[in-house]
Amino acid sequence: MSDLPLASRIFLKAYPWRRIEPLPWAPLRRPLRDAKIALVSSAGLVPPDQEPFDNDLRGGDWSYREVPDSTEVSALVDAHRSLTYDHDGVRSDPNLGFPLDRLHDLGLRTNHRHFSFMGSITAPGRLAKRSAPEAAEKLVADGVEAVLLVPI
Amino acid sequence: MCNQAVSLIAAEIEKRGIATTCIVLLREIAEEVRPPRALFVPFPLGYPLGKPHDPEGQRRVIEAALALLERPGPGPLLEDYRA
Numbered sequence: 077m078s079d080l081p082l083a084s085r086i087f088l089k090a091y092p093w094r095r096i097e098p099l100p101w102a103p104l105r106r107p108l109r110d111a112k113i114a115l116v117s118s119a120g121l122v123p124p125d126q127e128p129f130d131n132d133l134r135g136g137d138w139s140y141r142e143v144p145d146s147t148e149v150s151a152l153v154d155a156h157r158s159l160t161y162d163h164d165g166v167r168s169d170p171n172l173g174f175p176l177d178r179l180h181d182l183g184l185r186t187n188h189r190h191f192s193f194m195g196s197i198t199a200p201g202r203l204a205k206r207s208a209p210e211a212a213e214k215l216v217a218d219g220v221e222a223v224l225l226v227p228i
Numbered sequence: 229m230c231n232q233a234v235s236l237i238a239a240e241i242e243k244r245g246i247a248t249t250c251i252v253l254l255r256e257i258a259e260e261v262r263p264p265r266a267l268f269v270p271f272p273l274g275y276p277l278g279k280p281h282d283p284e285g286q287r288r289v290i291e292a293a294l295a296l297l298e299r300p301g302p303g304p305l306l307e308d309y310r311a
Contacts, residue, residue, distance in 0.1 A: 077254055077255070077256050079272070080273070088254070088256070088257070093232060093257060093260040093261050094232060094235075094236060094261055095260065095261060095262060096235060096236070096239045096261060096262045096263065096264075097262075099239075099262060099264060099302075099303055099304055100239055100242040100243040100264060101242065101264055101301045101302060101303050102242050102243075102244075102245045102246055102247045102248075102264075103247060103300075103301065104247040104297045104298060105247075107298070108294055108297055108298060116234070116237055116238075116241070117234075118230045118233040118234050118237070119230070119276075136229070158229065158230070160273060161272070161273035161274030162272065162273075162274045162275075163274060164274075165274055165275050165279075165280045166274060166280075168280050168281070169280035169281050171277070171280075171283075171286060172274075172275060172276065172277050172280050172286070173276065175277055175286055175290060177283070178277075178283065178286050178287050178290050179290070181283060181287055182287060182290065182291070193233060193234075193237065195229055195230030195231075195232075195233035195234065196229045196230065196233075197229055197232075197233050198229060200232060200233065200236055203233060203236060203237070204236045204239075204240070208236055208237040208239075208240040208241075209240045211237065211240075211241075212237070212240040212241040212243070212244050212246070213244070215241060215244075215246055216244045216245070216246065220246055221246060221247065222246065222247050222248075222249075222294075222297055223238070223241050223246055223247070223248045223249070224248075224249055224251075224290065224293060224294065225234040225235075225237060225238050225248060225249070225250040225251070225263075226234065226250075226251050226276050226277070227230035227231045227233065227234045227250070227251065227252065227253060227276060228230050228253075228273070228274055228276055
């Protein structure tokens with residue numbers, strides 16, 4: 077955090093962060109190599125045939141996109157509104173924010189779909205109450221046993 | 229913001245019985261928000277897996293984050309990535 081510009085540091089210090097309480101804990105029920113895994117990213121990457129995130133929405137667009145397991149990661153489009161990070165890396169290599177090819181490289185059992193959010197959400201109420209529970213229910217319905225989450 | 233977003237999503241998933249592991253880029257925020265399992269990576273914002281076009285380096289980060297899934301609780305687990 078000490079590497080960030082002053083305005084960002086002040087904002088991060090003053091922002092009323094949510095605290096996850098009580099802390100949920102779900103043990104992994106079988107070895108990772110046998111478990112069905114899904115990827116959830118908040119890097120704001122969108123398949124080219126889907127709507128981009130709405131970056132004019134106050135408090136941040138809390139919706140998500142479903143990304144099929146067969147998606148060509150290099151074709152994902154950066155629709156993240158944040159100006160606090162350098163977008164060059166993820167635009168040149170979307171695996172940096174949505175590392176689906178890396179999960180495949182590792183030979184893991186991946187779910188048929190994954191979820192992409194746009195994490196610049198200053199008002200997280202609807203994310204926590206609506207879209208995150210909805211995506212979580214879909215993961216339960218798919219029989220997913222482990223999830224990797226990646227911010228940007 | 230992104231670090232808080234993934235943590236809140238992780239909590240909703242974990243509540244429903246699925247094990248989660250988060251990569252985080254801001255340690256202070258992970259300490260504040262407390263996702264169940266998190267790997268703090270010492271990379272700049274925008275580079276959660278390190279260098280672009282470096283599949284091997286990216287895989288190492290992911291393996292370190294996934295390793296937290298096989299660790300016993302109770303949480304929160306917050307570990308530092310060492311390249």
